[in-house]
Amino acid sequence: MKVTRDASSELRELAQLCGIQSFYLATDETMREADPDVLMALLRALGEPVERTKDVTGALRDRRLAGARRVIEPVLVVRPGRSASITVTLPDRVDARDAWFTLTFEDGRERRDQLLADSSPVATLELDGHRFHRYVIEYTALDTARTPIGYHTLALEVADPPRATTIARSLVISAPACPDAARGWGVFMPLHALRTNDDWGVGSYADLARLGTWIAREGGALLGGLPLYPTYLDPPIDPSPYRPVSRLAYSELYIDPTTLPELALSSSALELMGSISFLTRVDKARNSKLVDYEEVSRLRRLVLEPVADAFFAAPSPRREAFDTFLDAHPEILAYGEFRAAVDQLGRSAVAALATVPEIPGERAPSLNYHLYCQWIASEQLSAAASAIPLYADLPVGVHPEGFDPYWSPRSFVMGAKGGAPPDLFYSEGQDWAFPPLHPETIRDDGYHYLRAVLARACRHASYLRVDHVMGLQRLYVIPEGFDAQHGAYVSYHADEMHAVVSLEAHRAGSVVIGEDLGTVPEEVRERMAEDRMLRSWVFEFESNTETPLPDAPSDVLASMTTHDMPRFSSFLWGSDIDEAEKVGHFSAGEADTRRAERALYRESLFRALEIPVLAPAQLTEVARRGCEVHLAASEATLVLIDLEELWGESEPQNRPGTEFGNWRQRGALTLEEAENDTQIHKSLKHIIDLRKLFTT
Numbered sequence: 001m002k003v004t005r006d007a008s009s010e011l012r013e014l015a016q017l018c019g020i021q022s023f024y025l026a027t028d029e030t031m032r033e034a035d036p037d038v039l040m041a042l043l044r045a046l047g048e049p050v051e052r053t054k055d056v057t058g059a060l061r062d063r064r065l066a067g068a069r070r071v072i073e074p075v076l077v078v079r080p081g082r083s084a085s086i087t088v089t090l091p092d093r094v095d096a097r098d099a100w101f102t103l104t105f106e107d108g109r110e111r112r113d114q115l116l117a118d119s120s121p122v123a124t125l126e127l128d129g130h131r132f133h134r135y136v137i138e139y140t141a142l143d144t145a146r147t148p149i150g151y152h153t154l155a156l157e158v159a160d161p162p163r164a165t166t167i168a169r170s171l172v173i174s175a176p177a178c179p180d181a182a183r184g185w186g187v188f189m190p191l192h193a194l195r196t197n198d199d200w201g202v203g204s205y206a207d208l209a210r211l212g213t214w215i216a217r218e219g220g221a222l223l224g225g226l227p228l229y230p231t232y233l234d235p236p237i238d239p240s241p242y243r244p245v246s247r248l249a250y251s252e253l254y255i256d257p258t259t260l261p262e263l264a265l266s267s268s269a270l271e272l273m274g275s276i277s278f279l280t281r282v283d284k285a286r287n288s289k290l291v292d293y294e295e296v297s298r299l300r301r302l303v304l305e306p307v308a309d310a311f312f313a314a315p316s317p318r319r320e321a322f323d324t325f326l327d328a329h330p331e332i333l334a335y336g337e338f339r340a341a342v343d344q345l346g347r348s349a350v351a352a353l354a355t356v357p358e359i360p361g362e363r364a365p366s367l368n369y370h371l372y373c374q375w376i377a378s379e380q381l382s383a384a385a386s387a388i389p390l391y392a393d394l395p396v397g398v399h400p401e402g403f404d405p406y407w408s409p410r411s412f413v414m415g416a417k418g419g420a421p422p423d424l425f426y427s428e429g430q431d432w433a434f435p436p437l438h439p440e441t442i443r444d445d446g447y448h449y450l451r452a453v454l455a456r457a458c459r460h461a462s463y464l465r466v467d468h469v470m471g472l473q474r475l476y477v478i479p480e481g482f483d484a485q486h487g488a489y490v491s492y493h494a495d496e497m498h499a500v501v502s503l504e505a506h507r508a509g510s511v512v513i514g515e516d517l518g519t520v521p522e523e524v525r526e527r528m529a530e531d532r533m534l535r536s537w538v539f540e541f542e543s544n545t546e547t548p549l550p551d552a553p554s555d556v557l558a559s560m561t562t563h564d565m566p567r568f569s570s571f572l573w574g575s576d577i578d579e580a581e582k583v584g585h586f587s588a589g590e591a592d593t594r595r596a597e598r599a600l601y602r603e604s605l606f607r608a609l610e611i612p613v614l615a616p617a618q619l620t621e622v623a624r625r626g627c628e629v630h631l632a633a634s635e636a637t638l639v640l641i642d643l644e645e646l647w648g649e650s651e652p653q654n655r656p657g658t659e660f661g662n663w664r665q666r667g668a669l670t671l672e673e674a675e676n677d678t679q680i681h682k683s684l685k686h687i688i689d690l691r692k693l694f695t696t
Contacts, residue, residue: 007053008036014060015039017067018046019439021474021489027423027519034488041479042488045415046438061128068127071168072156075443076142077499078174084142088115088156092131094167096121098159103141103172106150111141115156147174149506151446171446173496175503177532181463181511181637184221185691186391187211188559189643190653191225191254192239192291192663195670198258201285201296205380206256207671212388214675219688222463224391224640226563226653226663228254228381230339232347232399233297239663242395242467243434246403247453249335250377252370253296257303260376261318265310269303278302290664301369308372325375331407331452336371338403340364351401381460389462391513391640394453396468396475397434404449410441411449417478418471422485423519426657429476429484436477439492447500454501458508463638465557469514469533470524472497494527502531513557513638517541529555534637538562539627540571545597548605549630558636560627560645563653568624568645570652572605573616574598583658621648625683632690641687644668646680 012022015034020042026032036053043050048059071089078084090096103111121133141147142154152172157164189211194203196210203211212223229244230251263269272278278299285296311318326333341350343366384390397418398404405412412435420430442450457464466472473494478487505512513534516525528535537556543549552558560568566576574595581591609626611619624645631639642649647669654662674680 007056010056010060011036011039011053014048014050014056014063015043015488017060017063018043018048019491020046021491024421024489026421032421035486038479038482038486038488041482042416042477042490045413045477045479046440065127065130068125068130068132072154072170074170075447075493075496076154076170076172077495078142078144078147078172079495079499080144080176082143084139086137086139086142088135088137089125089132090135092133094158096133096135100157100159100164101139101141102155102157103147104153104155105148106152107148113139113141115139142172144174144176147172149174149176149503151451151503171443173447173499173503175499176506177530178502178505178512179509180532181534182221183637183691185632185639185641185687186220186222186224186389186463187215187643188224188391188640189667190563191228193644193653193665193667195286195667197670197672199286200282200299201288202253202291204256205254205377205384206259208254208381209384209387211671212384212390214671215684216388218681218684220684221389222391222638222640223388224393224463224465227393227395229395232401233293235294237293238399239291239293241393241663243397243399243432244395244402245339245399246335246407247395247398248331248404248407248456250374250381252304252373252377253293253300255300255304255373255376255380257300257307259380260307262307262311262316263303265314265316266306269306269310272306273303289666290661291666293664304373304376305366305369308369311372312368322372322375325378326371332374333371334407335403336367336374337364338406339370340367347401351406353406378459385460385462390460391463391465392457392461393465394457394467396471397432397436400433400435404453405435408445408449410445411437413438413477415480417480418475419478419484419487421476421487426484429478429487430656431478431484436475436490437492439490443493443496447496450497450500451504454504455508458504458510461508461510463511463513464505465513465515465536466501466533467515469516469528470520472501473521473524473527498527498531517562536562537636538565539631540565540568543601543605543627545601545604548601548608549627552631552634552636552639554635554637556636557638557640558631558634559640560624560631560642564656566652567650568627569620569648569650572602572620572623579655585657624648628683629686629690632687633693639687639691641684643674646683647674647677 015022020039022039023031023033040050050056050059068089072086076086099115101113101115115137122136123134125132125134152174154170154172155166156168157166191203191208194207194211196207199207215223227241227244228251229247230249231241231244232238233253257263282299285292285299338350341364344364405414414435416436417431418434418436419432422429472492474489474491476487477490478484501512513536514528515536516528517536517538525535535556537552537558539560570576577591577594577598580586581588586594605623609623611622614622628641644667649668651665653665
C-alpha cells in the first residue's frame with residue numbers, strides 16, 4: 001500500500017491512539033517499522049472503520065473526539081505509594097461546581113464527595129466545534145489508606161435536580177503487591193509424562209498427589225508441571241497445553257476414575273473396567289513411549305460417561321457439593337454447554353455461533369458428562385494441592401475455536417493472532433495461533449475475563465507462572481492473512497493488567513513468577529519488581545564460555561532448562577544443533593560454527609566444575625549434578641529441578657517449530673521406580689542441604 005506523507009502520519013497517529021506501535025526495537029538493535037498494510041489490517045481487526053486509506057482521516061477525527069469526550073478513564077488503579085490524582089474532562093455546558101464523585105466499595109459502603117468546587121481547569125480543548133475543560137484532581141479518598149483492597153466503582157455525577165445524573169463510571173482496582181516468596185526448592189514434572197504402575201497412558205490428579213506427597217517428604221516446597229487446562233483431543237487433535245480450549249476450566253484427561261465414589265453406582269463402568277479388551281487397551285497405552293491422546297481420552301470417557309449418568313440418575317449425598325460448585329462457578333455451566341454443543345455440531349460450527357443452540361425441552365446429551373468431569377477434576381486437583389503447594393502455569397493464549405472467545409467475545413481480537421517477531425532464534429518469527437486480548441474492550445468490560453482467568457489459575461496454585469509476562473504490557477500481533485514477519489506490537493494498559501494480577505494473587509495467597517526470558521524491555525522487569533513478582537532465570541540461557549557457572553540472583557525462580565529447551569545432555573554435547581540443522585533452522589555452515597562454539601563452552605564448563613577426564617556418559621552425569629549443585633547453592637529464591645533430568649532423560653517435551661513428539665514424551669521411570677532410586681534420593685537430599693546451608 002502506497003500512502004502520502006500526510007496520510008502516513010495520520011495512519012501512525014490513529015494506530016497509536018488504538019494502542020498499535022508503528023515501530024519496535026528488534027533483537028539486533030535495529031528499529032523496525034510496521035508496513036502500512038499491517039497497520040490497516042490491525043486497525044480493522046480492532047474495530048476501526050478503515051477499509052481504505054482515505055477512511056483514516058475520518059476515523060482519526062472520531063478517535064480524537066472520543067478521547068476528548070472521555071470524562072474519566074474506565075479503570076483507575078490504587079497502589080501503595082502512588083498519587084491519587086484523577087484526570088477529569090467535562091464538556092463546556094457542565095458547571096464544574098456541580099460535579100460529585102460517589103465511590104461505592106466492594107462491600108456496598110458508599111462515600112460521596114464534591115470534587116471540583118475550588119478547582120480550575122489545567123487545559124481547555126476545542127475540537128470540531130466542541131469545547132472541553134480538563135481538570136487534574138487529587139482525590140485523597142483513592143489511596144491505600146482509605147480504599148480497601150478490592151474492586152470498587154467510582155461514579156462521576158452532575159447534580160441535576162430532582163436527581164443526580166451519572167455521566168461516567170470507573171472500575172477502581174485497589175491492589176497490594178503480590179505475596180512474598182520464601183526460599184525453597186521444588187520439582188517439575190509434566191503430568192502427561194508421569195508414569196505409574198497402574199496409569200492409563202498419562203498421569204492423573206491422584207498420581208500428582210502421590211508425587212507431591214513424596215516430594216514434600218523429601219523437603220520440597222512446590223511441585224510444578226505444564227498447564228492443566230482442557231485441550232482438544234478429538235480430531236483434529238491439538239494437545240498443546242499452551243493453546244487450551246479454555247483458561248477457565250479443568251482438564252478431564254487427568255481424572256482418576258478408579259477413586260470416584262460414584263464408580264460403585266455404575267455396574268456398566270465396573271464391568272467395562274474389568275473386561276479383557278479394556279485392560280488390554282489400557283496396558284498398551286501405559287507402555288507406549290508417546291502419549292496416545294485420542295486413545296487415552298476415549299478410555300477415560302468410556303468409564304466416566306456411565307459414572308456421570310449413574311450420579312445424575314439417583315439422589316446422592318454428594319449432589320449438594322456438585323450444585324454448590326456450579327452455583328459458585330457459572331462459567332463452568334456455560335463451558336459444559338459449549339463442550340456438549342461441540343460434541344453435537346463440531347468445534348468450528350459452535351465457535352461461529354453467538355450462543356449455544358437450545359433443543360426445546362431437552363438437554364444436550366453430553367452436558368451432564370462435561371459438568372460432572374469439571375467438578376471431579378476440581379476436586380481431585382484440590383486434593384493434589386493439599387499434598388504439596390502446586391506451581392501452576394498460566395498460558396498466554398487460548399484456542400481460537402475454544403470456549404473463552406465464545407464466552408467473552410468482546411475480550412478478544414478474532415481477526416489476528418499473537419506471536420513473536422523475527423529474532424536470532426526464529427528468523428521467520430513465530431505465529432502462536434491464538435486470538436489476542438483486545439486492549440480497549442477488556443478494560444471497558446472491567447477486566448471481567450482476566451479476573452476470572454486469574455481467579456481460576458490461583459484457585460489451586462500456591463505459585464503461579466505467568467507465561468510471556470511481557471504480554472501484560474504489550475504483545476506482538478499478526479493480522480489474519482499475514483505471516484509472522486509482518487506484525488506489530490499492541491500495547492495494553494500495563495498498570496491495570498498488573499493490578500488485576502496482583503490483586504487476584506493476593507486474595508489467593510499465590511506467589512507470582514513472570515516468564516521474562518529472551519528480549520524483554522527493562523520497564524517490564526522494573527514493573528515486575530514493583531509488584532514483587534519473581535523473574536525466571538534459566539541456566540542454559542545464562543551459561544556461556546566466558547561465564548560457564550553464572551550465579552543466579554535473588555528474586556528469581558531458577559531452573560536448568562525449560563520445557564521448550566533441549567535436555568542438559570543435548571545441550572552439553574550439541575545434539576540440539578544437529579536437530580536444528582536437520583529441520584532447516586541452521587545451514588551446514590551455521591551448524592558447524594555452533595558446534596565449534598559448543599565444544600569450547602563444554603571445555604570451559606568442565607574446567608569450572610573441575611571434572612577429570614571421564615567417559616561421555618559419566619561426564620554428562622557429573623556435569624549435570626555439578627550444575628544443579630551450583631544452582632541449589634545460589635541466591636535464587638526458588639530453584640526448580642526437572643525430575644526427568646535426575647534420571648538422565650534425553651528427549652525434550654517440546655521442540656518449537658516442529659511436530660515430532662511434542663507434548664507426548666513419557667518418562668523413562670515410573671513414580672514407583674523413582675521413589676526407590678537411590679541416586680535420585682541422594683540428589684534431592686543434596687539439593688535441600690544446600691538450600692538450607694546457603695539460606696540468607
